Amino acid sequence: MSYIVIKNKKGTVEKLPPSGYTSWLDFWERQKGQRAYQCKTIPCDGPADVGGHVIKSGEGGKEYILPLCYECNNKPDDTSFYARESDLVSVQ
Ligand SMILES: [Zn+2]
Structure with a gap:
């Protein structure tokens, strides 16, 4: 299993989830069809508190959601x- 480098995306604090989703974590869980229990950065064993907005390093501004x-999320x-x-x- 290889890992990729991600960073928090700037300026997403006010962004609301798409219509029909209660939160970005709800968005992630329903898109993946699984519950999020743990923060998905490696190595971190914190809880999945939020659906964080992240970008892949070197990819530009394309936005993804990841349980953090x-x-x-506050780094x-x-x-x-x-x-x-x-x-x-991916966030469309
Ligand atoms: Zn964490």
């Missing part, structure tokens, strides 16, 4: 994290 703990935007590509849900 508050601690990871500075230039902090690099590792994650599994298969855990990312």
Whole structure:
């Protein structure tokens, strides 16, 4: 299993989830068809507190949702994290 580098996307605090979803974490769970229990950055064993907005390093601004703990979600935007590509849900 190889990991990719992701970062928090800037300026997404006010962004509302798509119509019909109660939160970005709800969006992630229903797109994936599974519950989110743990923060999906590696290595972090924090809880899945929010559906965080992230970008792949080097890919530009394309936005994905990933379950994050508050601690990871609140790190500075230039902090690099590792994650599994298969855990990312694209935001259209
Ligand atoms: Zn975390």
